Amino acid sequence: xxxxxxxxxxxxxxxxxxxxxxxxxxxxxxxxxxxxxxxxxxxxxxxxxxxxxxxxxxxxxxxxxxxxxxxxxxxxxxxxxxxxxxxxxxxxxxxxxxxxxxxxxxxxxxxxxxxxxxxxxxxxxxxxxxxxxxxxxxxxxxxxxxxxxxxxxxxxxxxxxxxxxxxxxxxxxxxxxxxxxxxxxxxxxxxxxxxxxxxxxxxxxxxxxxxxxxxxxxxxxxxxxxxxxxxxxxxxxxxxxxxxxxxxxxxxxxxxxxxx
Numbered sequence: 612x613x614x615x616x617x618x619x620x621x622x623x624x625x626x627x628x629x630x631x632x633x634x635x636x637x638x639x640x641x642x643x644x645x646x647x648x649x650x651x652x653x654x655x656x657x658x659x660x661x662x663x664x665x666x667x668x669x670x671x672x673x674x675x676x677x678x679x680x681x682x683x684x685x686x687x688x689x690x691x692x693x694x695x696x697x698x699x700x701x702x703x704x705x706x707x708x709x710x711x712x713x714x715x716x717x718x719x720x721x722x723x724x725x726x727x728x729x730x731x732x733x734x735x736x737x738x739x740x741x742x743x744x745x746x747x748x749x750x751x752x753x754x755x756x757x758x759x760x761x762x763x764x765x766x767x768x769x770x771x772x773x774x775x776x777x778x779x780x781x782x783x784x785x786x787x788x789x790x791x792x793x794x795x796x797x798x799x800x801x802x803x804x805x806x807x808x809x810x811x812x813x814x815x816x817x818x819x820x821x822x823x824x825x826x827x828x829x830x831x832x833x834x835x836x837x838x839x840x841x842x843x844x845x846x847x848x849x850x851x852x853x854x855x856x857x858x859x860x861x862x863x864x865x866x867x868x869x870x871x
Contacts, residue, residue, distance in 0.1 A: 615639060617666040623657030626650040626664070639668045641675050653679045656720055660690060681724060684740045687717045693785070698745025700831045704795045708747040708787045711756075711765045714738060716774035730769060731760050750787075799834075806830045806838050 617635045626632060626647050636643050646666055654662050663680035681687070685697065692707035711734075718725065718733040727733040735757045742753035749756060759765065776784075806825055813821045818839065825835050 613670045615668050615670055617668065619664055619666075620661045621650060621654060621664050623660050623662055624651050624655035625658075626654065636666065636668075639670060640673050641666075641668055642673075646675060646677070649675075649677050650679075653677055656716075657682065660686065681721050684717060684721055684737055685744060687720060688737070688740060688744060688746060691717065692746055693788070694746075697743070698795075699833055701743055701745035703831075704745055704798065705747050705791050706745045706788070706795070707791065708750055708784055709741065710776060710780060710784070711749055711768050712773050712776060714741075714748060715769060715772065719772075719774065734760055734769075747791075802830055802834060803838070806834060810839060 617632070617639075619632050619635070621632065628636075628643050628647055632647070632650075633643060636646055650664055650666070654664065660682050662682060665678045665680075667676045667678070669675070688709070689695065689697070691713040692709050694707050696706075698704045698706045714734050714737050715730070717737045718730060721737070722733060725733040725736050727736055738748055738753050738756050738760075741748055741756075747756075749759075751759070805828055809824050809828060809830075810821060813824060818841065821839060822835060825839065826832075
């Protein structure tokens with residue numbers, strides 16, 4: 612049996628016969644309307660996201676199979692949490708909170724590509740990604756949420772396979788996201804003030820010593836790079852034509868001797 616595969620990216624639940632899908636399927640003799648309907652049925656859970664789709668056509672019988680890939684877990688979490696990006700400092704700064712139903716939903720979406728053998732194990736994999744993105748689960752950190760899963764706290768939700776949230780639940784999560792954002796901004800301002808105080812107190816000292824003190828005070832690396840740029844700490848660059856520093860002159864001397 613001769614088979615041909617058509618691979619395309621489609622928006623979840625919104626595939627059409629327009630290019631590139633329609634023109635690619637036309638010469639294969641399949642019922643394009645049926646293929647489109649099947650694709651949309653299989654991808655409706657990914658509304659608003661681009662997903663990879665393979666249409667495998669038997670050229671003799673005109674039958675077809677459809678396989679749907681899934682976006683990365685991080686992308687699915689961003690959609691569920693309604694955020695543009697994860698936290699730059701996930702250990703301290705939390706950017707959103709999600710409910711266990713959303714974890715179940717993503718675990719089922721990614722079922723074929725996650726390593727866990729059970730749904731609970733797959734859910735813990737998803738929660739691991741939450742941890743690296745600064746996303747809470749039911750208001751808790753990853754380790755505590757995973758423990759709750761193991762202890763059976765969410766067995767009823769898992770059994771019912773409820774994956775959609777009510778309008779009220781979504782509104783509460785949005786409020787929590789705003790609260791977390793405000794807390795993060797407040798903490799950032801406090802850390803920035805502390806960092807500037809340290810930098811001012813240690814003015815004139817080596818950058819390495821200042822950086823070590825900032826890290827000791829819990830200042831994030833990104834903030835250190837922003838407030839203590841290498842150029843500023845090392846001093847202004849030498850002006851064009853300026854004489855080299857004594858150390859540089861000494862270093863150059865052996866090189867000249869070597870050339871003789």
